[in-house]
Amino acid sequence: MPRKLTEQTNGVYAIAPTPFRQDGGIDDASLDRLTDFYAEVGCTGITVLGIMGEAPKLDAAEALDVARRVIRRSTLPIVVGVSAPGFAAMRSLATAVMEAGAAGVMIAPPPTLRTDDQIVTYFRQAVEAIGDDVPWVLQDYPLTLTVVMTPAVIARIIGDNPSCVMLKHEDWPGLEKISALRAFQKDGKLRPISILCGNGGLFLDFEMERGADGAMTGYAFPDMLVDVVAHARRGEREAAHDLFDAHLPLLRYEQQQGVGLAVRKYVLMRRGILASDVQRKPAAGLSAAAKAEIELLLARLARHDPRAQLAAAGAA
Template identity: 25%
Template structure:
């Protein structure tokens, strides 16, 4: 077990948002919309921002764009929240380079997804993650999302990686709550829920916080949820989670979270366009209707 850890909420935050990457209709990144979005996130309770993660359409961002986003967001937050750069790929050498470039661009921490597509062994995953963690001085949050990568981290792999002094946390999008609770008791690793539908049970089981897509739209409600759990106010926590069900359903159970979060932010007037890059496409009409209904009842009225 790694010892003498800095509290994870200081390194990463607790109410973390997996930020979308605002784009213009020509597919270029909209810096002005990024600035407005960052202001929106900070003003609604977000205390950590993931830049260039899955929700930020990392697969279609060039290395240059990813690094410029880190620089821009870092300049905008002005120390109010850690900037966590998504750097994971299926190529260890490329991931090391991206991690070092993110550090140079000003990132406060790294989000490192399990290598995807080429399906390494667990020993290969350990070697990949420790090589990347050794490449910078930044704290690392692992990202376990087998539904997208095709490869889950085993319990023994997570415990082994937790011994690395810079591997401080994990974003758990696997959904095995018993495994999460077990590893929390065995390591100093901080757990973050990476499945918006399960934020309450993870928090109630000891998770440090959330890395949320829904937080793009409703970071304030996630902040309420986290506060209620920390105060052991289960009734209030349940009320908040129930209130969020329509929005969570509309964002996470229809099209891609990146698609729907951008659509919601455009509906709110936070960003001017819901543009996404192919192969993603903007929300179909039926999903947009469902989203608008959720926004009316859960967050803010939609004109």
């Protein structure tokens, strides 16, 4: 059974999309391929039921089935998103996935929180709900969740809750936040904490230089994220930036609000991992023009990274 998350966790945790069949049912075969793929390309772990995993579109039984299936299939540590409107649902899912062998859970703040005290109190109550023996990831994603957590507030949450072992950092701009948190740590104002970064990896090159421990995100080329993190950890700055820069046009395209998941699923389908790029409704699809743009970006990327050399769309 994979070890639990700790404050020393590092590397790349791939945020897994949930594959669906054309009829909207969960595509178990694609989920298995996706799980295997993440291990094959060198990911350190996998995160399921995140925002990009369409978790709100799954019912409780489906969510648990997805988490259990990935946990059973992979030898990698699995983090499960357990954010929910109420603590009863959060507790139920967290308990079930930890019993199934999850390495930890991830909790995002509800959009209704506004003041610092409200935010700090919410996470204290969340820990009371799931149990203080469950290692968990604090998700900081103000662009989508609208909850702004300053470095001082994050430090308060971490200080109040020893079971919080990781920050999923995806503020934007957020480089200075990483620097501030590491400065707190250096000054003894913050205990050690793992920082993995999201936002599709859009700022990973500099986030690593600011003190991040890796990435927790779902870019359709997680193998690139693995390589960039490895280069950065070895001090190979030019190699890290060269590879990152080659992927940046596609990564930027994938990061569009509203259609980003559609782009990600389309590319994973083109890579032969997903059988289809279907999302559960409500969802935004890709137009023919958008697909043509993605194909252009893939062809241009293939000049620098052979992993993007894919058979022509529609080819047998």
